[in-house]
Amino acid sequence: MPEPHKPTTLHLAAALSAPGALRPYTAADWTRRVRLAEDGALDFVTLTDAFGERGPDALQALTVTAPATARVGLVPAVTTTHTEPFHLQAAVATLDWVSGGRAGWLPAVSTTEAEARLFGRRPAAPAAALWHEAAEVAEAAGRLWDSWEDDAEIRDLATGRFVDRDKLHYADFT
Helix, strand or coil, X not given: XXXXXXXXXXXXXXXXXXXXXXXXXXXXXXXXXXXXXXXXXXXXXXXXXXCCCCCCCHHHHHHHHHHHCCCCEEEEXXXXXXXXXXXXXXXXXXXXXXXXXXXXXXXXXXXXXXXXXXXXXXXXXXXXHHHHHHHHHHHHHHHHHCCECCCCEEEECCCCEEECHHHECCCCCC
């Protein structure tokens, strides 16, 4: 016998993008666009960018908009190619904190030679290798986020204990 139909939940989102070379967007411009999405009952917005573009990156732009919004999810595309996992996870965690738990993360990769030259580190790798690396960065970020249990901080001045060491976990990752 077939299973009864289960209702699905429809989630609505807007993919925001920078206007290109027309002009750099300001914090007020991004905030206005995100608030419009929130007022329109959208569930979340995504914002993409690329290295070398003018203005703040997607993560910074959405972090600035977070205090001016109340409900909409904020999901920046953040490249894993030239960003260390520790710094990436800390920045996304900051967005999550500033937004009161409304952050997401859309992993992205940097495939162009021009973007690679900005960092002077290496030539652009093939897309398959970059996406493999992105999966590893996502795993490392997840381990770092889970390395402290929610109630690990004690902050007990009387005993001088700041943290419960039993609630800390190593994020061993190679």
